Amino acid sequence: VDSFFCKMLTVRFGRCLPRASSNGCFQRLCCSPRMLSTAAADEPAPAPAPVPRMSATLEVIVSKIFPAGFGWQAASVVAGAQGFEADTLQFAVTTGAGDFAGVLAGHSIFSLLNAALGRGNGLGSDLVAGLWLASAAFCSGTAWQPTVNFLAGAGCSFVTTAVTCGAVTGTAFFAGLRLGRFIYKPLGLPEMDYANLCGDAMLSVSIGAATGTFVGTDISFKDNFLMPAFGVTDSMSDLEGCVRAGSSTAAGFLCMQSLQNITLPRGANWLDPVKI
Secondary structure, three states: OHHHHHHHHHHHHOOOOEEEOOOOOEEEOOOOOOOOOOOOOOOOOOOOOHHHHHHHHHHHHHHHHHHHHHHHHHHHHHHHHOOOOOOOHHHHHHHHHHHHHHHHHHHHHHHHHHHHOOOOOOHHHHHHHHHHHHHHHHHHHHHHHHHHHHHHHOOOOHHHHHHHHHHHHHHHHHHHHHHHHHHOHHHOOOOOOHHHHHHHHHHHHHHHHHHHHHHHHOOOOOOOOOHHHHOOOOOOOHHHHHHHHHHHHHHHHHHHHHHHHHHOOOOOOOOOOOOO
């Protein structure tokens, strides 16, 4: 009877109960070593870890996101000097190249500083990662102006243009990331798998927020409420225009990535990285 009761209590309560022995002391009713605790199953899910992620986010902004916007705007100045109109393929490719150069330069400088301080994952792998990210930035940077031109020509409002442009260029960035994993695999870049598919997608969402906010530099939209902060006018110096452009991408990325940092649990954020 005790044996049967022991089994029933184990199933019902997941633990043993005491009973009184003949000498008045309490003993364990169930002493089988086969009984397992359910404490591990009852442990709560890990809480989000926003603090380390935020420091990593700021590093990404300083080393890649701000330089990307700065480089795109600088390249647009070069394209204008070459006589390329904003609706031409030459302009789109030139600004995409500026995006590429900004990301590659910013990431490389940051990697060299990390190597000098004995940090990072090794200079070689860090530089390959920079080349990979810069290639994806070329895709989104090249797609940006044609997308804005199309939406503006269709009479879209500023908000509609910013959101749609962010979605289109974020998708272009994602495509560049996935293609880059194939191209740069011989250089040691991790190949495609489901975990980095999710991570690449979430990074691309934050990039889309950056490129969408970058529409704030365009003063042709009368309802551009970001114009006071990020609008680039002809009366500005080229340097000021580049700084405003970089600031716009940094602000958009910071907002979206901060939301991911706060809401996603450990192992579900591309900064962790993602674990499946």
